[in-house]
Amino acid sequence: MESKIVENAELWVKELFVEDSTGHDWFHTDRVRKNALYIAKKEGANLFVCELAALLHDVADEKFNTSEEKGMDKVKDWLEEQGVSPSISEQIMSSIKTVSFKGGNNTEPTSLEGKVVQDADRLDAIGAIGIARCFMYAGAHGDAMHLSDIEPREKMTKEQYREKGAAINHFYEKLFKLKDLMKTETGIQLAHERNQFMENYVTQFLNEWNGI
Ligand code: ADP
Ligand code: NI
Known part of the structure; x- marks a missing residue:
């Protein structure tokens, strides 16, 4: 039963994100x-809730729906159709709700x-992967890789820099x-391991950009 629902979720998501270029494709x-299953096993969290919430986390996103509420309803209705119990559905929905970054202003998750x-x-x-997604995003939006003529970045307001749009800024932002x-x-x-890799990358990038 549970594995069938997971399989159906996969099919649904694949169909929805078939031609996405915003970094929210099926592979994301x-x-x-x-990642969720790996962490869930280590932390002793409910695997079914984590896997379904991960699979469905972008389906409800306001970027793909007329509103966040409509997106959430769509997922909730789907879970009901699949025969997921109200209490499990509730846990999945609450996990999806707290996923997104939203400039750091989102509601914080309370459940494991x-x-x-x-x-x-x-x-x-x-x-x-984060580095690749960042440059893909910048390319898709016509942003620069980096803008050295407006350095030092530290002296500019975030808004001034963002107006110009540059991938390297997104690392700091x-x-x-x-x-x-x-x-x-x-x-x-x-995250610490991956962050170290990004720091090395940006250091190397800036060294090469500025000339040896
Ligand atoms: P999410 O749904 O993961 O919260 P976003 O839609 O904000 O994400 O971002 C999708 C991907 O694009 C992420 O990898 C993110 O880091 C990257 N991204 C978002 N905004 C920018 C930006 N201004 N410049 C470069 N990359 C960006
Ligand atoms: Ni996501």
């Missing part, structure tokens, strides 16, 4: 699911499963901050 969802899925999603924004926002021990450990 699949990586978040794998909510923490696991939020960590799993954030891990996919950092490390080697969001990616380097994520390691301190992780909730589970396993997530914290993985």
Whole structure:
């Protein structure tokens, strides 16, 4: 029963994200699911709740729906159709609700499963994959890789820099901050490793940019 529902969720998500170019393709969802299961096992969280919440976390996102509420209702109705019990559905919905970063102003997860899925999603924004997603996003939005003519970045307001749009800025604006926002021990450990990799990367990038 549970494995059939997971399989149906996969099919639904694949169909919805078939041609997405915003960094929310099926492969992102699949990586978040794998991260979530890994963390959930280490932390002793409910695997079914974590896996389904991870698989469905972007379906409800306001980016793909007329409103966040409509998106959430869509997922809730789907869970009911699949025969998921109200109490499990409630846990999945609450975990999905607290996943997103939203500039740091989102509601914080209280359940272990909510923490696991939020960590799993954030891990996919950092490390080697995070770097790739960042540059893909910048390319898709016509942003620069980096803007050296307006350095030092520290002297500009965030708004001034963001107006110009540059991938390297996104590391300072969001990616380097994520390691301190992780909730589970396993997530914290993985985030530190991935953050170190990003720091090395940006250091090397800036060295090459500035000339040896
Ligand atoms: P999420 O759904 O993960 O909260 P977003 O839609 O904000 O994410 O971002 C999707 C991906 O694009 C992430 O990997 C994120 O780091 C990257 N991204 C978001 N905004 C920017 C930006 N201004 N510049 C570069 N990358 C970005
Ligand atoms: Ni996501």
